[in-house]
Each structure stands twice: as structure tokens, then as C-alpha cells.
Amino acid sequence: MWAEPSAGYMHRGYEKLTEVRTFPQVTSLINRIDWLGSFANEVPFILAAEKLMDIEAPPRAQHIRTILFELSRIANVGLFLGDLGVQMGAVTPVFMAFRDREYVLNLIEGATGGRFHPNFDRIGGLKDDLPKGWIDETKQVMKKLRRFCDEIDDLLFGNEIFQSRMRGVGVIPSDIALQYGLSGANLRASGVEWDLRRDQSLPMAWDKVDWKVWTHPDGDSWARCWVRLQEVRESTKIVDQLLDTIPAGPVMAKVPRIIKVPEGEAWVSTENPLGEMGYYVVSKGDLGPFRVKIRSASFNNMSIAPWVLKGVYVPDIITILASLYFILGDIDR
């Protein structure tokens, strides 16, 4: 058995398009890279631009950014957990996933106005403050999502067929995972304890709450899915804690109306739902970037496919690809 993914059918050329956009316009493009966790795509680019401009969002904006970031993760990975069943012929979980993702999308829509493409993050802060009643509603939804995780845990992860199709299948050792640049849950499922939310200094609020980085030593399909399940649970806890501690103040720093980013180069990456998402931004002091290299997680996560699919049984391809979890727009950009 041998397999080779063929990319490019969705290539939209965002790296070229950024060269003819102003900095604030870029977020509406990069929203569409990983379309299930759109807000999370905006954050590293905005942080890179802020780094070049040497400004920082006010604490309240950092806090709300982190909440929306984690909500993107819940919406994204929550759908993954339901979709996992479909890959193996179990249809029920995906309905549950779509049902409960709707609550999260409603929250994102309530705060940002956009369900899939919020375009809410701004250089220097956020477009708006949270609407009234949003915090209480979010807390209710987080409870629902935790119940959803328990349901999926019982229904899928406790299922004998699911286990026998997943355990020991598609094993990726940690050194191979690192070499291919696997990131996110895929890397942590190979036993590498590394989470960009914890292990770097970003002007975000993850360091202000108590949470755990989940890893699994096995590196197989099971481990990758299991780590994601735990991460959704952990995300709901992060959101709960952040909701209780939102600081008062403005959501926007003082920035000029026409944003010119000083000359320089900056790299910022964050732990997105799919893995490490980063932007290498080169500015020449213009209204728009000179060059933006978009490092998306799925591109690296899928580049291991020829290696991991070598010699496996055909039915295992389904579970391996599902557990690697890629989004087409995140491969092709």
C-alpha cells in the first residue's frame, strides 16, 4: 500500500493576495484558511502586526480574544469528534455534534456578528465589546458542551468497534512527528508535551487560568482522537474561568486610523484547533505587508500521510486520515 495526497484543488493564493491588501484587510482573507475555527486564524496575524508596531491590546481585549479563540476550538474540534463516528459508519454522533456546535456558533455570532467568518480581531484590540447577557449564556453553553463530550466519550470512545479500529493503527513515533512538523493534538498524541498556549509568551490570557496540557504516549489514531476530546473539555474549563475574570476597561488600544506598520519582520504562531498556525510577516513600513508566509497546521500534518499510510490496510486509511484531522483550506491556503 502506498498513497500520495494531491493538494492544490483549493489553492487560493492568500500569500500573494496579502501583498495587495492593507493590514486590516488581511484578516478577512485569512479567516477562510481553517474555516471551522476562523477567529483563531486572525489572532496570530494580528499579534504579529501588533508586535511590529510595538503595541499591545488592552487586558480586556486580550481576555475576550482568548475566550473567542477557545470557542473557535470548541466549535472546530467538537465537530471533529462527531465527524469521527461518520468515518466509521456511526451516524448518530455527528448529529449531536452539529446540534451542540450550533450553540457555540450562536455565541460567536452574538459577540462578533459572523458565524463562520467573524473578522472581529483588530490591530490594537477588538471591534466591539461583548453584548449584554453573553457571559451567562456562554456559561450555560459550556455546560452543554461538557455533557456533549461525556456523550461522545461513552458513545464512541467506549465503543468496542471504535477501539479496535483505532488502537494501534497509524502509529507515529515522536521523532518522526517532530521531523514532519506535526503540531497540536497530533504531536501531543505522540507523547510530546508542547502547547504553544503555555510554552511561549503571548499577550493573551491563557497564563491567567489553570488548565492542563493533555498528552498520550501511544501515537496511534486512538491517541490523537482522545487528546482532542480532552482538549475540548479543557477548553470549556478555560472559557469558564476566563468568563469570571474579564477585566474592565477598553477593548481597543489607541491606534492611528490609517495603520502603517513599521519596517521589520515578525513571526507569531498560536496553538490553533488544528495545530500550530503561524504568520511570518515582513513589513516595509507600508499600509500593507511586503510578504506574509502562512504556516498552516494541516499542511504539515498531512505531509506525513505518505509515510504513515505506507503498508496499512485500506480501511485503516479512513481512520488514520480522520484522526490526523485536516481541513482542506488549511492545506492549500
Add this chain to the structure above:
Amino acid sequence: MQRSQSWSVVVPLSDTDLEASASPDELRDGIVAALTSDLGDGVVDSHVVSGDDVWVRVTAESWVAAGQALHRRGFTYFCFLSAIDWMPSPYGRGEDDPSADDDGDDTVDEMRPGYTGGDTRFQLLARVVDPQRHVGVTLKADVPEAADGSLAMPTWVPVYAGANWHERETAEMFGIAFIGHPDPRKMYLPGDFEGHPLRKDFPLLARMVKPWPGIVDVEPMPEKDEAAEGGAADDNATGETDGGATS
């Protein structure tokens, strides 16, 4: 966990940023020193932003050796590999008004390389990370141009297997051949595609035929709205605000 101070304490638009450059960064300076001891003259230049990031430029000849040295020193995580075309675009920025293209000077047209300098139009760019110490290095290398204008660099695939797809992408987007690459097909583009889209002299045709209304996008808001918005963005508006809107 190491907390940097250089970036996290800055107040909005502060102009007192002296502490950032004052504190030395032993970790990142150590990386540069280690790489210099491994490669000798292979290291051309380096740039350390204390507590934040480090750039190292190596010669084209030591590109592979630099990857091997970093891999040996614990930088086992391959982040990305790409390239930069430092030539300013001959087509402007698309949102510029095509009828007002002569702004009197040609200073924009000179090639200015970024951190760690550079002598060639194209530079390779790669980032690898040490997952134990949670520190990354951005490597750069000038891509020498052969007499016939072709560009070629040695491949990183034997060192970092993940470079495979990244080099395929870089090859088709910038026209840089990777010598020794196991699978030098195009990544995204059709096999018979001509040109290299991320080169600056590759026109973005959609913009050529219909200018982007970007100048309208950055027009100031009406006076009434500005007053109502209450100073979130107004107070700090600088002189270039108006210039940018009307140019």
C-alpha cells in the same frame, strides 16, 4: 516557563522601548554562538530580539550543514521553509491609484533586505524549533543566481522529512530548484503552469484588469461618526492619516 519582558509590558504606542534592547538574551545568544562554532564562516549574520526571536543568516553552501547542526542541537521540530523575493513589486500595491503613479522619487524601487541583511534578490527562509526548550530559530540564506538566471539550493529533506512539501511549494512559487529533492513535482499548480506566482514580477492579473477600490476603504469616516465614537482611535491619528487617505 520563561517569560519575556520585552514585548509584554509595552503600553500602546509607547516610545520608550529601551529595556527591550538592554537585557541580553543568553539563550538565543547561545544558539548563535553554538551555530557559529559548528559552521565557522558559514554564519554570515545574526539578529537577536531579546526574549523573543533569533534570526541567523548562513551561506548557501552551509544551508544543509546549518540544518544538520540545529537538528543535532535539539531543534528537531520542523516548522516551515519558504522564500522571500526582496525585489519591490513593479506593479505597486494594487490599491494605489494608477493615474497618480509618479510620486516624484524612485526610492521605493530599491531592494532593501530585512533582518540579517542579504545580497541576492531571493532568500530562503526556514524555521526550526527546539520542543524541549521551546525556542525557535529562523534561518535565512541568500540564493545565488546562476549565469542563466536559474536558482538552485540543496534540499533539506534528508535532515527534516517535513521539508518535502515545503520545498515543492517554494520551488513552484519562487522558481528555486532543490537539488536532491526526492519528488520535485509541483505542489499546487497544474503541471504545465508557467511562471512563479510569488515572485514580485508575477502580476496579479485580477488587479491588473480592475483596480482595487482600496483607496475608498481607507477613507476617513464622516465627521459625525468620529465624534460619536469617542476617541478609541481618533486621538492618536497622526499626520499620515490624511496623507494615506488621499494619496
